Each structure stands twice: as structure tokens, then as C-alpha cells.
Amino acid sequence: MTIRIFVTGGTFDKEYNELNGTLYFQDTHLPEMLKLGRSRLKVQIRTLMMVDSLEMTESDHKIIVDNCKKCPEDKIIITHGTDTMVETAAFIAKEITNKTIILTGALVPYKFGSSDGLFNLGSSLAFVQNLPYGVYISMNGRVFHSNNVRKNKQLGEFEEINHTGHE
Amino acid sequence: MTIRIFVTGGTFDKEYNELNGTLYFQDTHLPEMLKLGRSRLKVQIRTLMMVDSLEMTESDHKIIVDNCKKCPEDKIIITHGTDTMVETAAFIAKEITNKTIILTGALVPYKFGSSDGLFNLGSSLAFVQNLPYGVYISMNGRVFHSNNVRKNKQLGEFEEINHTGHE
Amino acid sequence: MTIRIFVTGGTFDKEYNELNGTLYFQDTHLPEMLKLGRSRLKVQIRTLMMVDSLEMTESDHKIIVDNCKKCPEDKIIITHGTDTMVETAAFIAKEITNKTIILTGALVPYKFGSSDGLFNLGSSLAFVQNLPYGVYISMNGRVFHSNNVRKNKQLGEFEEINHTGHE
Amino acid sequence: MTIRIFVTGGTFDKEYNELNGTLYFQDTHLPEMLKLGRSRLKVQIRTLMMVDSLEMTESDHKIIVDNCKKCPEDKIIITHGTDTMVETAAFIAKEITNKTIILTGALVPYKFGSSDGLFNLGSSLAFVQNLPYGVYISMNGRVFHSNNVRKNKQLGEFEEINHTGHE
Numbered sequence: 261m262t263i264r265i266f267v268t269g270g271t272f273d274k275e276y277n278e279l280n281g282t283l284y285f286q287d288t289h290l291p292e293m294l295k296l297g298r299s300r301l302k303v304q305i306r307t308l309m310m311v312d313s314l315e316m317t318e319s320d321h322k323i324i325v326d327n328c329k330k331c332p333e334d335k336i337i338i339t340h341g342t343d344t345m346v347e348t349a350a351f352i353a354k355e356i357t358n359k360t361i362i363l364t365g366a367l368v369p370y371k372f373g374s375s376d377g378l379f380n381l382g383s384s385l386a387f388v389q390n391l392p393y394g395v396y397i398s399m400n401g402r403v404f405h406s407n408n409v410r411k412n413k414q415l416g417e418f419e420e421i422n423h424t425g426h427e
Numbered sequence: 428m429t430i431r432i433f434v435t436g437g438t439f440d441k442e443y444n445e446l447n448g449t450l451y452f453q454d455t456h457l458p459e460m461l462k463l464g465r466s467r468l469k470v471q472i473r474t475l476m477m478v479d480s481l482e483m484t485e486s487d488h489k490i491i492v493d494n495c496k497k498c499p500e501d502k503i504i505i506t507h508g509t510d511t512m513v514e515t516a517a518f519i520a521k522e523i524t525n526k527t528i529i530l531t532g533a534l535v536p537y538k539f540g541s542s543d544g545l546f547n548l549g550s551s552l553a554f555v556q557n558l559p560y561g562v563y564i565s566m567n568g569r570v571f572h573s574n575n576v577r578k579n580k581q582l583g584e585f586e587e588i589n590h591t592g593h594e
Numbered sequence: 595m596t597i598r599i600f601v602t603g604g605t606f607d608k609e610y611n612e613l614n615g616t617l618y619f620q621d622t623h624l625p626e627m628l629k630l631g632r633s634r635l636k637v638q639i640r641t642l643m644m645v646d647s648l649e650m651t652e653s654d655h656k657i658i659v660d661n662c663k664k665c666p667e668d669k670i671i672i673t674h675g676t677d678t679m680v681e682t683a684a685f686i687a688k689e690i691t692n693k694t695i696i697l698t699g700a701l702v703p704y705k706f707g708s709s710d711g712l713f714n715l716g717s718s719l720a721f722v723q724n725l726p727y728g729v730y731i732s733m734n735g736r737v738f739h740s741n742n743v744r745k746n747k748q749l750g751e752f753e754e755i756n757h758t759g760h761e
Numbered sequence: 762m763t764i765r766i767f768v769t770g771g772t773f774d775k776e777y778n779e780l781n782g783t784l785y786f787q788d789t790h791l792p793e794m795l796k797l798g799r800s801r802l803k804v805q806i807r808t809l810m811m812v813d814s815l816e817m818t819e820s821d822h823k824i825i826v827d828n829c830k831k832c833p834e835d836k837i838i839i840t841h842g843t844d845t846m847v848e849t850a851a852f853i854a855k856e857i858t859n860k861t862i863i864l865t866g867a868l869v870p871y872k873f874g875s876s877d878g879l880f881n882l883g884s885s886l887a888f889v890q891n892l893p894y895g896v897y898i899s900m901n902g903r904v905f906h907s908n909n910v911r912k913n914k915q916l917g918e919f920e921e922i923n924h925t926g927h928e
Contacts, residue, residue: 271615278701279750281646283604283615297546298534299568300584331666367465367612379464382549385568388556401466401552415611417467438782445868447774447919448784534779540874583780631880632868633902634918646767701799713798716883719902724891735800751801 263388264333265290266397267307268316268324269423270341272348272377274369285310289370290339293381301385302335311343315367321351328352334359335388337381341365342411345397349406353395362388362403376400380399429469430555431500432457435491436477438506438546440537452477456537457506460548468552471500480508480515480532492522498591501526502555503517504548508532509578512564515564516573528562529555529570534583543567597722598667601626601641603659604675608703619644619646624673625703627715635719638667647675647682655682659689660727668693669722671715675699676745676752679731683740687729695729696722696737700718701750710734764889765834766791768808769817769825769843773878776868779831786811790871791840794882796806802886805834814842814849822852835860836889838882842866843912843919846898850907854896862896863889865905868917877901 265272267288290305308323309316328336340348342365349363366377374410381398384398393405399418407422434440434455441450457472476483493505502514507515509532516530531551551565558563562573566585575587601607603621608617642657643650664668674682676699679712683697698718700711718732729740733752742754768774769787775784791806810817824869827838841849843866850864865885867878883897896907900919908922 271612274615276702276706278605279747281608281617284615293546294539294568296543297568298543298566298584299546300586368610371707372610373705374463375463376463378545379460379466379549382546382551382568384549385447386550386553386565386570387557390554390569398553399465401461401464401468401549403553403556412497413613417465419467438779441782443869443873445772446914448775450782525778530925537776537778538874540872604824623803627880628902630875630877631902632877632918633880634920636858707798710797710799712879713794713800713883716880716885716902717887718883720884720887720899720904721891723904724888732887733799735798735802735883735892739885751799753801 261335261389262302262304262333263385264331264336265303265305265340266324266327266336267305267310268313268320268338269310269314270339270345270365271369272339272366273310274340276369277369283369288339289377293370295377297378297382299376299381299385304331311341313344316341316344316348321348324348325352325355328356328359328361334393336361337384337388338363339365342367342399345399346406346409346411349395349397349409353406356395358393360388360391360393362391362398363396365399428502428556429471429500430552431498431503432470432472433491433494433503433505434472434474434477435480435487436484437480437505437506437512437532438536439508439533440477441469442538451535455506456544456581457548460537460545464545466552471498478508480511483508483511483515484504488518491515492519495519495526495528496525497540503528504551505530506532509534509566512566513573513576514565515577516562516576522575523562525553525560525562527558528543529558529564529565530573531565542568595669595723596638596667597719598634598665598670599637599639600658600670601639601663602647602654602672602674603644604647604673604679604699605703606673606675606700607644608707610703617703622673623711627704627712629714631716633719638665639656645675648676650675650678650682655685657686658682659686661687662690662693664734668727670695671718671722672697672698672716673752676701679733680740680743680745681728683731685742687740690729694722694725694727696725696732697730697740698732699715762836762890763803763805765837766804766806767825767828767830767837768810768811768841769814769821769839769841771814771846771866772870773840773842773867774811776872777870783926784870789840790878791882793869794879798879798883800886805832812842812883815847817842817845817849822849825849826853827854829857829860829862835894837862838885839864840866840887843868843900846900847907847910847912850896850898850910854907856895859894861889861892861894863899864897864907865899866910869910907920
């Protein structure tokens with residue numbers, strides 16, 4: 261079994277430019293993170309784009325879907341900015357039904373020391389091995405179906421849409 | 428759903444004593460690690476012991492089994508040293524069949540900067556949510572049934588017992 | 595001997611806001627950094643302001659000078675953003691001649707993992723103990739008189755004004 | 762001006778062997794640490810040995826002295842384990858009087874995340890630039906003459922021999 265990882269950017273991979281104090285993208289840290297986690301899973305990593313998810317376009321969405329469709333693997337992880345992760349997941353879910361696809365990300369860049377990225381990567385790689393076909397978001401140790409998740413921007417966490425419905 | 432976490436020590440929680448240059452145990456880092464991972468899972472953490480797994484006794488095994496049995500949760504993670512993790516998993520598997528129990532650990536202490544602990548914690552918390560009742564080991568991004576796993580001490584990784592059987 | 599440390603903000607103390615992905619100031623990390631360095635120097639730390647040095651006003655300069663003048667210590671370190679560190683040093687040098695004052699900072703925030711802050715703090719605390727009265731900038735392991743230093747923004751390092759004069 | 766750095770091992774450069782859980786030496790981290798500190802000082806680094814200072818022999822002391830004597834630089838930093846740093850400094854002081862030599866080290870290995878090594882390196886590089894010829898120890902942000910320093914093993918810090926004499 262090989263797991264496919266598609267990199268699209270997001271906070272996960274942001275870096276600090278020490279010459280001008282801004283955040284920017286360079287290369288993905290996925291290989292380094294998998295090494296740090298002593299992962300022994302077979303993975304294929306491909307960087308599709310390196311963008312802030314607020315700047316992701318429909319064209320980017322199509323590139324993601326195309327790559328998910330054409331790769332031979334049926335277990336796919338997509339690293340993605342958290343701001344529009346829900347929208348991208350919904351877009352993919354409309355197009356692909358015969359693969360297990362998990363979107364994940366981080367609230368703090370991996371390079372910044374207190375990142376949730378490594379934890380989320382560990383969770384996502386576990387979820388993708390055991391969940392049935394479908395599109396999911398894995399954040400905060402949890403996993404959500406793409407049709408029942410939203411980002412709570414006040415708390416900086418993901419939750420079910422009907423989160424408070426039982427109250 | 429609440430996940431129970433039992434802490435038994437192991438490399439996971441080792442610290443460096445700067446006064447004499449030795450490794451030792453103080454408190455567990457689990458709460459700090461869950462915070463770092465921005466985990467929003469409901470967990471109950473209890474430290475059962477703080478030992479190097481090479482020093483774990485049958486009495487310790489019984490304490491672990493007793494606690495797994497009597498806690499109300501049926502999803503349990505046990506942090507454990509890697510050297511005898513397989514033996515402890517086998518011991519538990521003989522005693523408990525109606526819970527999902529995952530043993531995990533780390534090759535490098537969490538406090539030492541290049542630890543696989545956070546990654547393994549992320550994986551374990553994911554696996555425990557979706558796997559059927561049974562006793563498992565989760566290391567290296569993978570999950571193994573307690574009856575088909577060994578530690579490869581040369582490589583520092585876990586693998587199936589019949590790993591090379593197909594050759 | 596007590597060393598006075600005045601905190602003014604700068605990259606040194608910047609943090610990452612995980613809710614909106616921007617950089618901001620919270621508290622200074624100086625006490626934590628001194629603890630990490632196992633410093634046994636007697637220091638008095640006071641936060642004067644928490645600003646990006648590009649936003650520092652003449653009013654801020656006056657606050658800094660006033661505090662340097664009125665504190666009883668004659669060995670003073672000022673943490674400061676690197677962009678206008680040279681200007682602030684020149685301003686202080688015109689006003690104070692009977693103390694050893696060292697401005698220092700960092701190119702990467704302390705919280706971001708690959709910071710030069712701890713190294714610069716170590717250097718500054720050493721320089722301030724042994725240099726004669728005057729205003730200096732300590733960065734990159736070096737120390738510069740306030741009247742012979744500039745920031746090379748292309749390289750992100752400090753150098754003598756007459757750096758290339760000998761060529 | 763070029764500063765010579767001699768590496769002899771010590772806690773500074775210890776690493777964690779994840780296969781057997783012991784501490785050991787591999788390569789020195791000095792170049793990496795200087796890069797992290799964005800040091801722009803001209804340095805020449807040479808590893809003389811990689812030993813725990815408790816295992817340092819008279820033969821090792823002679824190698825250190827010989828190298829200090831024959832190198833062209835008169836500003837020298839020696840990284841050294843803290844347990845016998847005082848003895849080595851005294852040995853060197855008897856042999857060399859026409860150079861500024863600073864011994865430094867760390868209480869926690871650089872690779873372990875909470876190390877004082879980077880701070881001490883920053884201090885030592887500053888002290889070596891401005892102190893007169895002599896042999897010194899720089900730890901805890903302070904600098905001590907080789908004839909007036911001891912390690913307080915209870916506190917894990919260095920202090921003057923006559924530290925409590927005034928009480």
C-alpha cells in the first residue's frame with residue numbers, strides 16, 4: 261500500500277523571511293516531518309502548488325481534483341491552508357467518490373516550533389489507512405466528513421456543522 | 428466519546444538531568460503534547476507508573492491490565508517504552524478482548540527536540556477511534572496487531588513478524 | 595553589578611497569531627531566554643514598549659533615553675528591532691555618555707525555533723560587562739560603535755559603515 | 762581577526778542514540794550553532810577530540826595545549842565538558858600566557874532543545890574579543906579567571922572560589 265500526499269501550501273509549510281519579516285513559501289517540509297516521525301509508510305509526495313488557501317482559485321481546485329483522479333493510489337492526503345479547507349473538501353467530494361481523501365493542515369507553521377503539523381500528519385496518515393472511501397478533514401486529532409465540518413475561526417478549531425444543534 | 432490515556436513511562440517521557448548528565452523521569456508530557464497538537468478530543472490521562480520498559484515487571488503488567496479493565500472507556504492508549512512494548516501488548520491481549528487498546532511510544536524523548544512522540548500520539552489517537560476491539564501497537568505511522576509485531580532493534584522500527592516471509 | 599535590560603519589542607519578541615496568521619507582540623521572552631541560557635547574572639528587566647522598530651517614534655526614543663538616564667545601572671542592554679536600531683543608537687549616543695549601552699535584536703523571533711536571539715543575548719551580556727562607556731550595537735557575534743555601523747538589508751547583517759572603504 | 766575554536770566534546774555536543782537510548786558523540790554542532798546565531802565572525806574550527814570531560818587524560822590536556830600554542834590565532838575558544846573544565850583551564854594557564862583562551866560548555870546538549878550552549882557560545886565569542894591575555898571560563902553569562910573558579914555541582918553553575926568568603 262502506498263499513500264499519496266499532495267502538497268498545496270497553507271500554514272503548514274510557511275516560513276519566516278528574516279530579511280523582511282514576512283511569511284512566505286519555500287519548499288514543503290513533508291519529507292522532513294515524515295523523517296522526524298520515523299514514518300515507515302510508503303508515500304509518494306507531490307507538490308501541486310504553494311499557496312495561502314485564501315488565494316486558492318477554482319483553477320487550483322481543478323488541479324487538485326485532476327491529480328487525485330489520475331494518481332494510482334486510492335489513499336490520499338492533501339496538505340492545505342485551514343481557511344478554505346472546507347470549501348476545497350466539498351469541491352473534491354463532488355468529483356471523487358472512489359478514494360479515501362483526507363485534507364489536513366496546521367495552525368502554526370512547522371518551522372515555528374510550536375506547530376500542530378506533526379500531530380496532524382500523524383493523525384491523517386492513520387485515518388487514511390482505515391476510513392472508507394470519502395473526503396474528510398483531519399484536524400485537532402479528529403476527523404470530519406467533508407459534508408459536516410466548518411472552521412470555527414474564533415477558536416481556531418474545526419467542528420461539526422451541527423455542533424451546537426443538540427443544545 | 429472519551430479516550431483514556433495511560434502513561435507508563437518509556438522514552439516518550441524521559442528527561443535530561445543537567446546536574447549529572449543522566450536520563451530520568453519526572454512528569455508526563457502528555458498534556459503538553461496534546462496542547463501542542465491542538466487536540467480537541469476528550470481524553471482522561473492517568474499515570475500508572477514511570478519506568479523504563481526494560482524494568483517493567485509482571486506486577487506492572489497487572490496494574491496496566493487492571494486499569495484497562497476497570498476504566499469506563501473502551502478506547503485506550505498506553506504510552507510505553509519500545510523495548511518491551513510487544514510483550515506488554517501480548518499480556519494485555521490475553522486478558523482483555525472488549526476494548527480497543529493501542530500501545531505507542533517514541534524512539535527519542537519528547538523533550539529532546541527531534542522526537543517522533545508527537546507524530547505517534549497523533550497516529551494513535553486516530554487509530555483508536557476507528558479500529559475494532561483488540562490490542563495494537565502504533566509506531567512509525569503504522570498499526571500492528573499485538574500478535575503480529577516485533578521490534579527490529581537494528582533499525583529501531585516495528586514490523587510484522589512475518590515481515591520477510593514472502594521472500 | 596546589576597545589568598539593566600530594557601525591552602522595546604522588535605523581531606526578538608514577535609509571536610505568531612494562530613487565529614489569523616499574523617505576527618504580533620505579547621510579553622517579552624527575555625526572562626525565559628535568560629533561564630534557558632542558565633544565566634546567573636543579576637539583571638533588572640523592564641519593558642518600555644512593544645513595537646516594530648519601523649513604527650518607533652521620536653517620543654519612543656525619548657522614553658528610552660529617559661529610562662537609560664534615570665536607572666541606577668551603568669550597564670544597559672536594549673532589545674530593539676533591527677530595521678531602525680542604528681538610528682536609535684545614534685539618538686541615545688547624543689544624549690548619554692556615561693554608561694555602557696548595547697542594543698541588540700534578532701532576525702528571527704525567539705519563538706520560531708531558528709532564532710539568533712539567544713546567541714545575541716549571550717554576546718550582548720558579555721560585551722556590556724567589559725566595554726567602556728559608549729553606545730554599541732551587538733549583532734552577528736560582533737559589536738559596533740554606534741557611529742560606525744549600518745544594517746546591510748540585502749544580507750540581513752550588520753557591518754561597519756566603512757566596510758568596503760579599503761577596497 | 763580570526764577566532765580559533767577547538768572542540769573537545771562535552772555535553773555541548775552529545776547526542777541521543779535512538780537505537781539504545783544512550784548518549785554519545787558524533788560530529789560537533791559548532792558550525793550549525795554559528796549559523797543559527799547568524800555569526801559573521803571569522804572562525805577556524807578544529808575538533809581535537811570528542812570525549813566526556815570525566816574521561817579526559819593528561820595526554821588530552823597536552824594535545825589541547827599544543828594546539829593552542831601552535832595555531833596562529835591569539836583568541837581561542839575551547840568547548841569542553843563542564844565536569845573537569847576547571848582542571849583543564851588551570852593546566853592550560855600554566856603553559857600559555859600570551860593568548861586569550863576561553864573554555865565554555867553546556868549543561869544540556871545542543872540537540873536536546875533546552876540547551877544553554879548557544880547562549881554560552883555567544884558570550885564566549887564576545888568575551889574572547891575584548892579580554893586581555895589569560896585563560897578563562899565562560900558559563901552562565903559570566904566569565905571567570907582560571908585561577909578563581911569552581912563548578913558548584915549542586916547548583917550546576919560556575920562561581921568564584923571565594924564566592925562565600927564574604928559571609
